[in-house]
Amino acid sequence: MSVTLPWDIFFIIIFPGFLFTAAVGLFSTWVDRKVSARIQWRVGPPWYQPFVDIIKLLGKENIVPTGTGMTGYLVFPIIGFIAVVLVSTILWVTNWFPEATFVGDIIVVIYLLYLPAIGIIAGGSASGNPMGSIGASREMKLMLAYELVFLVAIFTPVVASGGTLSLGGLVGYQAANGWMLGNASCIVAFIVSLVCIQAKLGLVPFDIAEAETEIIAGPYTEYSGAALAVFKLTKAMLLFVLPILLIAVFMGGAWSPWTILEYLLILVFIILVKNTNPRIRVDQAIRFFWVPCLILSVIGIILAAVGL
């Protein structure tokens, strides 16, 4: 990697990493809340609302209930949060400085994207609340449902580009040969991965883990104050990072001004799906991902292997 240590720290803390991702992610949450409000004929919150929510939670009392594993209870939210910061840094640096990429960084990104879900599962289990345990178990089942499909869908462009196992390489390949979405195989994979990021974000058809009408707040039930703020911030940052991963892999890379438009398109699609669907049960979610979605994504990867 050609960048030096002070720049690394700058990349991780300020620009593509923590501050930038948090700001844009929270702003995206506001877009989500505002568009949802307009769909329901409401006015909706002002633009600074998600920022105020986070500041308020940071200023509140942080309760650790008796009977919880104190260290784990407070560390698990941070694990997921750090993972999202690192994913965002890797994504932007490889998009803007393709020479900084390394072979297999797409695998690193996919592994790091497991960690927010694992943080939720472990934190919910550590909180010692029955609702938290149910939420954690649901999150685990949902994760088992979507991860395989997501992996196959993200690896379709890798196969289609002839085995380019790096994000910088994929962006360079698309700069030379046009968007991955030009291939039939990648259109199939893109549709499947859009469904998967809805589940990864825990938004409405798949908000099974956090189902507030059934199990209070799922894994977050016992969390308060700063720990809850870290969870909320992680969710908000994922809302920004996951569409950017799709743009990098399928839509020509996140380096041109068009990225903003592509990101808004994916965001509005996510919000519309969120507002027009009911919550499904966890068994329905597993069946949905393991039968139609898995078949579609396997078709996609076979099409990519034969060169379509």
Place this chain on the structure above:
Amino acid sequence: MGIKTWALKKSPWVFHLNTGSCNNCDIEILDALTPRFDLERFGILLVGSPRHADALLVTGPVTMQAAPRLRHVYEQAAKPCLVIAVGSCACSCGIFDGSYHIVGPVDKIIPVNIYIPGCPPKPEAIISGVMKALNSL
């Protein structure tokens, strides 16, 4: 006014607790949360867990069954936490005053920040009361 107080005023999440009310005030609270009044304009959200709550909306006179639970929920809530007594019963026991199963109004169990009278109070009155409670911080 510090940034903590300002943020609390701009984003109060409410937890709704029924301590023996006849369900009338509860319906009016749900009315206040509908799109017609749209409390999300003020950042007010209904949360399911007292750990997340910045304000407890308590309705009804406190019955003997509900009194320990009310105290428990108040202790579970992360401080600072406002307590808003909604309806005549929560403020003063209303027509249930003196009944054999009533412990007393809400302020006998936990400290109350603001009282919203009415049987039931209109949604406009509830919104006005919540905003007054926030402005008093």
